[in-house]
Amino acid sequence: MTRCRCSAQLCFLFVVLFATSACATLGGRNQPVAINTEPRGVAVAINSPAAAEDPQTPLALNVSRGSALELEFHHDAYSKKMRVDCQVRLGTVFGGNLPLGLLGLPGTVPALLLYASAVGLDFLTGSAFECPHQIEHTLAVPESLEDGISEKCSRILIHAPALEPDLA
Secondary structure (H helix, E strand, C coil), X not given: CHHHHHHHHHHHHHXXXXXXXXXXXXXXXXXXXXXXXXXXXXXXXXCCCCCCCCCECCEEEEEECCXXXXXXXXXCCEEEEEEEECEECHHHHHHCCHHHHHHHCCCHHHHHHHHHHHHHHHHHHCCCEECCCEEEEECCCCHHHHCCCCCCCCCCCCCXXXXXXXXX
């Protein structure tokens, strides 16, 4: 009876550690991404089908982490799909979970199992990936459509004042 109770407690502890301990997952399942196009004012659907309420470029928002971003630029009859591949966050996923595996339980098999489960959880949730923080893309929009796209923001050049030599 005591052995069964001890095994249940260890099993419960393992489930709790598994559910809460993956480093990248704790760091967040979302990340900020800025998207800009030339011409500006084109609607962008991110990881979903195009819809009328999609935001227009330029834009900055939080997106779910994953192995890739599926972007669809659209305006009236124009539509272009683009895939942006994301990179694995090696240091966070493999290095961040390493102390958990080494210190989690005595013995190599439980520690390796805990480490592998934490790394697996990071990949399962998509938190193991880092997408580019800024995406800029030039679209070959037909000239007839380009006239209908309103520029959302004007570009302004700001020239910083010259610094005195002793301050530079």
